[in-house]
Amino acid sequence: MSKHDHTVDTQAVPMGIVAEDAPETYKMGTVIDQQDMHRVGKQQELRRNFRLISVLGFTAVLMCTWEAILFTASYILPNGGLAGMVWMYTVSLFGFSFSILSMAEMASMAPTSGGQYHWVSEFAPRSAQRFLSYITGWLCVLGWQVNIGSGSYLVALQIQGIIILNDASYVSQPWHATLMIIAVASIAILFNTFFAKKLPLIEGIILIIHIFGFFGILIPLWALSPRQSAHAVFTEFTNANGWPSQGVACLVGIIGPMYSLLGPDSAVHMSEEIRDASRILPLGMMWTLVLNGATGFIMVVTFAFCIGDLEAALKPNYMFAYIDVFYNATGSKAGASVMACLITLMCLCSTISNVATASRQMFAFARDRGLPYSGFLCKVKPGWDIPLNAVCVSFVITCLLSLINLGSSVAFNAIVSLTVGAILSSYIISISCVALRKIRKQPLPYARWSLGRAGLPCNIISVMFLLLVYVFAFFPLGAPVSLETMNWSVLLYGAVVIFSLVYFAVYGRHAYQGPVVLVNKDM
8 A cells, every 4th residue: 555545455454453434433533543553563452432522621620821821820920021921932932842753753654652762763773673662651741740740730829729718727738739739639540540431522522621611711811900011911021039141031931831842742741642643633633733733822821911910929828829910900819719710620630631641651552561560550441441450550659759758849849840951852752762763764653633744853953942841941940059049850850760770771771672573663
């Protein structure tokens, strides 16, 4: 069959692939899905019950862009101010769009739950395939596991902020946040186990809330809030944290908008549960870019205009600046609480999607024997059609991480900030590998969704932008730096990388060959 011919002869389908009208089709997906799985040498174990709308809902809600603009504002306002918040989001959206385009093309080439580490294994230079793929797999597992804790922690802090808004006598304690983190993680695990078969429907419903909730926040802000001038919103920058220049301050603050855009690869790790994945997956990623990019831009401009007193926003009374803004706009604790609860609910829904992504990433890497106890972690429970062991281990990891908050909120914040650095690392390595392959004019698998000649420029721009953000992901929030204000995520990141290197040297290099060894290169 020509690589340009999509007509499938079911009589010529490789052994083990079933025809479209077979009873197993609901689980096996389309014939092209089966061919994709056969090409990458994997057995279909998960149920393909995601479609375009549910994929869009899954990715859009996990990224939670317009909502994240609000709860990450406290990060960028001291490092950029109103103008910095608007322009750094714009820069982030433009630069990161090239990364999403690049990953969408790679996802169409190889739609597998392994995602980045699989692409590195298949597309990296032969001499570096196994090592780079192994490191990328660990970084992906690290980033997505920590992201569950990140989302749960943000939900916990927002709940505390709403409590403080309604009860001035409440004094938050570290153990309160820890218990809330565990409670949030428990809810996310519940949806990813007992309601796993209904997850696509749930994601579709949450997508509706995500869209209509946007207007539910936007309209009251424009109708009730005091206004900043256009001059202040677009031209007045702030450097409240002592950086040597305004430019450095804004680049440190770019992590805020980048966090709101992080996670377009989440659907990639669900690709073995998407019907017609090589087409639907990149489409879902691109529509997510359009939907979340546009709503995020409108919200960041709205919030900048409606923020009121910037000095007060830099020192919020209710944990997050957006809760103060809601209260100042409505003049009602009940009204502000309802609006804040909507943001918190969407953050909770994002955590539900995070658990699904993190568990599939762990399952895929364990399936290729990249983790300790891989045989246990890659088990798929019959009848459930989910990697139940990986889901449960993800819950345990989140609970253990939450205990760190009892000793030091600074240490826990450092762990949370690992999300950006670890996931960006996997983007940089995987996109660099496919770019190098294009530069060398080496063959790549056929992509039903292709960038064509624009592919290599997109890859190069993407890597350049990601490298810039990667450097500033480990910067502290302000200068001069003390033990309390230091961003210790760089130490934790380095420790995990060193551990993975040692584990690879002792055990991994014997057990891990990389998914490329299973790829059928004649397809």
